[in-house]
Amino acid sequence: MSVDWLSILDAEGNVDESLEPKLDTETLEKFYRTMVLTRMYDDKALKLQRQGRMLTFGSSLGQEATAVGSAFAMKPDDWFFPAFREHGVQIARGIPLSLLYIYWMGSEDANLKLPPKNFPVAIPVSTQILHAVGAAWAAKIKKQNIASVVYFGDGATSEGDFHEGMNFAGVFKTPTVFICQNNQYAISLPREKQTASKTLAQKALAYGFEGIQIDGNDVLAVYSVTLTALEKARSGGGPTMIECFTYRMGPHTTSDDPTKYRKAAEVEEWKKKDPIKRLRIYLEKKGMWDQSREDAMIKEITDEVEKAVKEAESYKPVVENMFKYVYADKPLHLKEQMDELQGFISKRRGNESG
Amino acid sequence: MSLAKLNMVQAINLALFEEMEKDPTVLVMGEDVGVDGGVFRVTEGLLSKFGSDRVIDTPLAESGIVGTAIGMAVSGLKPVAEIQFEGFSYMTIDQLAAHASRIRYRSRGTYHCPLVVRAPYGGGVKALEHHSEAVATFYIHIPGLKVVIPSTPYDAKGLLISSIRDPDPVMFFEPKKLYRAFKEEVPEGEYTVPLGVGKKITEGEDLTLIAWGAMVRVCQEAMEQVKDLNVELIDLRTLSPLDDKVIIDSVKKTGRVVIVHEEPRTLGFGAEIIARINEKALLSLEAPVKRVTGFDVPMPLPKLEDYYLPNAAKVADAIKEVAAF
Numbered sequence: 001m002s003v004d005w006l007s008i009l010d011a012e013g014n015v016d017e018s019l020e021p022k023l024d025t026e027t028l029e030k031f032y033r034t035m036v037l038t039r040m041y042d043d044k045a046l047k048l049q050r051q052g053r054m055l056t057f058g059s060s061l062g063q064e065a066t067a068v069g070s071a072f073a074m075k076p077d078d079w080f081f082p083a084f085r086e087h088g089v090q091i092a093r094g095i096p097l098s099l100l101y102i103y104w105m106g107s108e109d110a111n112l113k114l115p116p117k118n119f120p121v122a123i124p125v126s127t128q129i130l131h132a133v134g135a136a137w138a139a140k141i142k143k144q145n146i147a148s149v150v151y152f153g154d155g156a157t158s159e160g161d162f163h164e165g166m167n168f169a170g171v172f173k174t175p176t177v178f179i180c181q182n183n184q185y186a187i188s189l190p191r192e193k194q195t196a197s198k199t200l201a202q203k204a205l206a207y208g209f210e211g212i213q214i215d216g217n218d219v220l221a222v223y224s225v226t227l228t229a230l231e232k233a234r235s236g237g238g239p240t241m242i243e244c245f246t247y248r249m250g251p252h253t254t255s256d257d258p259t260k261y262r263k264a265a266e267v268e269e270w271k272k273k274d275p276i277k278r279l280r281i282y283l284e285k286k287g288m289w290d291q292s293r294e295d296a297m298i299k300e301i302t303d304e305v306e307k308a309v310k311e312a313e314s315y316k317p318v319v320e321n322m323f324k325y326v327y328a329d330k331p332l333h334l335k336e337q338m339d340e341l342q343g344f345i346s347k348r349r350g351n352e353s354g
Numbered sequence: 355m356s357l358a359k360l361n362m363v364q365a366i367n368l369a370l371f372e373e374m375e376k377d378p379t380v381l382v383m384g385e386d387v388g389v390d391g392g393v394f395r396v397t398e399g400l401l402s403k404f405g406s407d408r409v410i411d412t413p414l415a416e417s418g419i420v421g422t423a424i425g426m427a428v429s430g431l432k433p434v435a436e437i438q439f440e441g442f443s444y445m446t447i448d449q450l451a452a453h454a455s456r457i458r459y460r461s462r463g464t465y466h467c468p469l470v471v472r473a474p475y476g477g478g479v480k481a482l483e484h485h486s487e488a489v490a491t492f493y494i495h496i497p498g499l500k501v502v503i504p505s506t507p508y509d510a511k512g513l514l515i516s517s518i519r520d521p522d523p524v525m526f527f528e529p530k531k532l533y534r535a536f537k538e539e540v541p542e543g544e545y546t547v548p549l550g551v552g553k554k555i556t557e558g559e560d561l562t563l564i565a566w567g568a569m570v571r572v573c574q575e576a577m578e579q580v581k582d583l584n585v586e587l588i589d590l591r592t593l594s595p596l597d598d599k600v601i602i603d604s605v606k607k608t609g610r611v612v613i614v615h616e617e618p619r620t621l622g623f624g625a626e627i628i629a630r631i632n633e634k635a636l637l638s639l640e641a642p643v644k645r646v647t648g649f650d651v652p653m654p655l656p657k658l659e660d661y662y663l664p665n666a667a668k669v670a671d672a673i674k675e676v677a678a679f
Contacts, residue, residue: 079429108459108460108461108462109462111460111461111462111464112462112463112464114461114462114464119428119461119465120457120460120461120464122453124448124452124453127421127448127449127452127453129421130417130418130420130421130422130424130425130449131421131422131424131425131428131453132425133421133422133425134421134422134423134424134425134426134427134428134429135425135426135428135429136425137422137425137426138425138426138429138430138431139429141381141407141408141426141431142429142430142431148425160417161417161418161421161448161449164413164415164417164418164421165418165421165422167413167415167418168412168413168415168418168422171413321462325458325459325462325463326458326459326497326498327458327498327500327522327595328458328466328520328521328522331550331595331597332595332597332598332599333595333596333598334595
């Protein structure tokens with residue numbers, strides 16, 4: 001059993017011209033800028049977490065091509081169902097950085113202004129896969145010309161909901177694109193202990209549809225393959241699973257120490273395959289990029305990130321929201337419980353001021 | 355509006371039929387719900403009327419059914435998903451607890467989930483293992499989810515219509531003991547029974563008897579055995595959210611309470627009802643509240659089922675005990 005492998009832009013920035021997508025300067029620069037922005041967003045988040053200003057955070061360092069390449073292949077009207085490491089997709093889909101920070105600083109209120117067709121992150125592993133299949137299925141039933149894209153990691157392919165979702169998608173030919181970010185580890189568990197399958201993509205074959213494995217650090221490959229899969233989905237061709245072969249350069253989250261479960265030499269090898277570095281070489285070779293543009297962009301992004309953090313940190317939680325969004329109409333017991341909490345708060349405030 | 359004598363299966367079928375006819379976004383999905391019409395025939399006739407896009411025979415995967423239904427619901431459809439037996443509903447808890455019940459909350463109202471999950475519920479029909487369980491407690495404990503259990507054909511139709519139209523997810527349990535137990539007049543056409551409102555079946559001053567689902571019938575039989583007492587029988591109909599006013603008003607009047615449920619006793623809904631009474635009407639009580647419930651054991655196979663389930667004699671004994679306290 002085998003699936004196809006695709007790579008277009010190699011680690012040294014050499015492009016396979018027969019497969020190279022025809023993208024204009026503006027688009028390529030947008031890819032590059034969004035990948036760098038994602039990395040700087042991530043880096044800032046890690047620093048904030050170390051200073052106690054953020055919750056536990058899962059960085060996407062090293063996986064920017066998978067996120068950004070696939071996101072720009074989507075249309076705004078396509079559904080996006082993330083796991084929790086798709087910061088690059090969220091950024092590319094136009095979710096403001098400040099909202100992303102507000103969420104990871106600890107408030108659902110970040111989702112108050114969630115743009116349409118973007119689902120909130122899913123912390124439980126693989127459960128979102130079923131929602132993506134359902135949303136795609138609904139689009140098919142309603143004869144809407146849209147697809148849904150769902151993201152998950154290598155670990156998720158062991159979960160029941162992954163298999164149920166893939167099976168439903170195969171049976172009902174839903175317009176769903178399954179993007180597996182195979183970053184080689186599920187916290188500490190290496191990919192080869194997750195499954196005896198030679199590839200993750202081949203699991204799609206068991207469910208009766210196409211699976212393809214690609215270089216997940218190659219933004220051109222990710223973009224091209226996702227674009228093709230989405231066009232196929234929208235035109236009634238059914239689902240596709242794309243296994244993006246990539247590497248999590250950082251820890252699973254800020255709560256673990258990856259030196260316990262992987263060797264430094266392995267990390268060094270993957271550093272050479274960095275997705276941003278190779279895209280920069282590609283752009284430079286095309287005469288689209290140079291150091292002065294780089295410097296200007298970094299300064300601009302630094303300001304953008306700082307502004308977003310400032311905005312996020314000035315956000316004040318709204319106690320009422322804890323009760324407001326449980327049901328469309330607040331039932332009696334929730335009114336009573338909200339009154340109880342507000343009574344407690346005003347009593348405390350009274351005590352403090354008195 | 356014409357009336358027909360219907361049993362609960364027919365009443366639920368009628369509710370589905372009418373809502374699907376009225377609202378093209380309503381669809382039915384589950385195992386064997388289409389060609390077979392459901393193992394209890396609740397969805398019979400729907401496939402030929404509405405077609406396979408709206409009456410969907412799914413693969414055999416409970417989490418898959420509910421999880422994909424959530425995706426449909428957030429996209430503007432109103433799926434009514436059937437779980438074939440409540441003993442297989444445990445696989446749905448992750449999707450219901452982690453997602454359906456809290457997508458409105460997590461997304462701060464950006465998304466909501468108008469989903470109904472129907473499942474047969476409870477014992478008394480001499481079924482196989484895992485086919486007779488009363489599992490409401492698991493679902494009541496999930497904030498954001500509503501839990502409904504009708505006890506009559508009339509209520510079943512009206513409550514199901516309300517559940518389908520409700521913008522939030524509803525777990526709709528159908529007491530299988532009552533599916534074909536009796537018929538009553540059920541109007542054709544539109545009427546609703548509101549969620550979150552209990553119903554006083556009889557008025558009484560001596561004792562408050564609280565039940566839902568198949569236990570309402572058991573309580574009615576028990577009341578035949580204690581005719582000298584004026585018992586106020588309350589059918590909760592919706593367990594979550596519980597509008598406890600009907601209970602508290604009654605307790606303030608009678609001062610004596612018996613609660614009957616099929617679920618195991620520990621953390622069964624009776625425990626919550628007692629806590630509410632303690633909070634809101636403790637000083638009205640003339641006697642300790644008594645529970646007649648399933649035992650804290652796995653639901654036994656049919657040879658011992660009758661020993662496990664509350665019955666009229668057990669309930670009558672409890673009523674006499676509390677009345678005499």
